[in-house]
Amino acid sequence: MDFIVLTIFPEMFVPFIEYGIVRKAVEQKNISVKAVNIREFAEGRHRVTDDRPYGGGCGMVMKPEPVAYAIKAAKKENQDLKTILLTPQGKTFNQNIAREFALFNGLIFVCGRYEGVDERICHDFIDYEISIGDYVLTGGDTAAMVIIDAVTRLIPGVLGGAESAQKDSFSDNLLEHAHYTRPRDFQDSGVPDVLLSGNHKEIEKWRHETSLIRTFLKRPDLLKNRQLSSPEVEILRRWCIDIEKIIRSQSLHGADTLSGSQ
Numbered sequence: 502m503d504f505i506v507l508t509i510f511p512e513m514f515v516p517f518i519e520y521g522i523v524r525k526a527v528e529q530k531n532i533s534v535k536a537v538n539i540r541e542f543a544e545g546r547h548r549v550t551d552d553r554p555y556g557g558g559c560g561m562v563m564k565p566e567p568v569a570y571a572i573k574a575a576k577k578e579n580q581d582l583k584t585i586l587l588t589p590q591g592k593t594f595n596q597n598i599a600r601e602f603a604l605f606n607g608l609i610f611v612c613g614r615y616e617g618v619d620e621r622i623c624h625d626f627i628d629y630e631i632s633i634g635d636y637v638l639t640g641g642d643t644a645a646m647v648i649i650d651a652v653t654r655l656i657p658g659v660l661g662g663a664e665s666a667q668k669d670s671f672s673d674n675l676l677e678h679a680h681y682t683r684p685r686d687f688q689d690s691g692v693p694d695v696l697l698s699g700n701h702k703e704i705e706k707w708r709h710e711t712s713l714i715r716t717f718l719k720r721p722d723l724l725k726n727r728q729l730s731s732p733e734v735e736i737l738r739r740w741c742i743d744i745e746k747i748i749r750s751q752s753l754h755g756a757d758t759l760s761g762s763q
């Protein structure tokens with residue numbers, strides 16, 4: 502997978518590719534990351550890449566020509582590349598989009614700065630407009646790093662264990678189960694017995710159940726997008742019954758009722 506990043510701060514990507522899995526993927530040639538300075542495609546002695554907005558107002562807009570030339574130059578090397586504009590107005594990035602991007606030969610990221618990129622670039626040169634969440638960044642560069650990271654780890658051969666990416670949180674709209682490692686006792690807190698039992702079937706069952714319950718407690722929105730299996734419905738039903746029992750025993754003990762405690 503070839504990642505080409507069009508940016509006015511290409512140096513930001515130097516440390517990014519020097520660590521961890523991204524570094525390993527570059528070394529193994531699973532990916533290449535090339536950060537190209539948009540300024541190289543700007544004209545005039547000062548190679549200006551931004552200008553004041555037509556119609557007035559504050560802030561600057563990225564000029565269309567340098568961005569267009571930079572995209573054309575990148576596509577000359579590899580015509581298969583898809584272009585992604587990073588903008589808070591884009592579709593919100595998620596694991597499904599990461600999986601879709603991982604199937605492409607390569608991606609060109611256009612990293613906007615200032616108030617954004619001239620609208621004509623968005624219409625004529627961009628396949629996807631992507632945001633990484635509902636907040637405003639000073640530019641698209643860090644968003645490009647987020648996407649490169651998420652896509653890289655999905656490319657076959659990048660992660661060590663063949664299953665690692667399949668078992669991820671979100672892979673089937675469930676969060677991952679809890680993880681424990683040594684020491685067995687840490688700050689008066691132990692490790693669930695089942696994980697020490699050596700019974701792999703029970704461990705798998707426990708992991709599935711905790712993964713479902715954690716999703717329900719932390720991200721119930723994900724469960725709405727998941728077709729639950731009948732054992733999963735059963736697990737949730739059992740939890741409901743247990744919760745009901747606790748609530749009932751509370752009122753028997755004369756505790757405040759929900760309305761009484763307000």
Ligand code: 6GU
Nearest residue numbers: 587588632633636638644
């Ligand atoms: Cl991709 N760019 C900018 N500038 N801000 C963002 C973003 C992208 N995603 C969320 N906020």
